[in-house]
Amino acid sequence: MKTVLIIEDNLEIRENTGEILELTGFTVLSSDNGRHGITLAVDSKPDVILCDIMMPGIDGYQVIRELKANPLTASIPFIYITASCEKSEVKLAMDMGAYGYIRKPFDVDELVQLINTCVE
Template sequence: MKTVLIIEDNLEIRENTGEILELTGFNVLSADNGRYGIDLAMDVIPDVILCDIMMPGIDGYEVIRQLKSNPITASIPFIYLTASGEKSEVKLAMDMGACGYIRKPFDVDELVNLIHTYTP
């Protein structure tokens, strides 16, 4: 079973996304902030990370920067799940090493297919 780490500060979105993914057959872990998400990613080494960009404290850009700079977590596929769809933000996310970018509200099939695309 593939493990998905969701890093999202919004409780409702975090819980709903986790529930959808569990019903689709994934093992789901979640973090309510960037710092805890980074720590959890280093401890568990999930198959894929879904991360919001705009979060208090450590935002999604800092999360990916720290994880991609660590050899232990650098190869984990990283997908941004965010409300923003500005072209400049999408480009920055991809330049930083994200393999995907999905806007909220998202299509469940699109999210699941993207996860399957980037997980072994």
């Protein structure tokens, strides 16, 4: 089974996304903040990381910076899930090494397809 780490400060989104992914056959780890998410990523080395951008404390940009700088997590596909639809933010995310960028509210099939593409 492939493991997905969800880093999302919104409890409802985090739990709903986790349930959807578990029903699709993924093992799910989750964190409600960037610092804990980084620790989970280093300790568990998930197959894919889903991360919000706007979070208190460490935002999603800092999360990807730290994970891409760490040899243990640098190659893990990283997908942003965010409410922002600014083209400049999408470009920044991709320039920082994100594999994908999904806008909330997201289409479940689109998310699962993107994750499957990452783990194949």
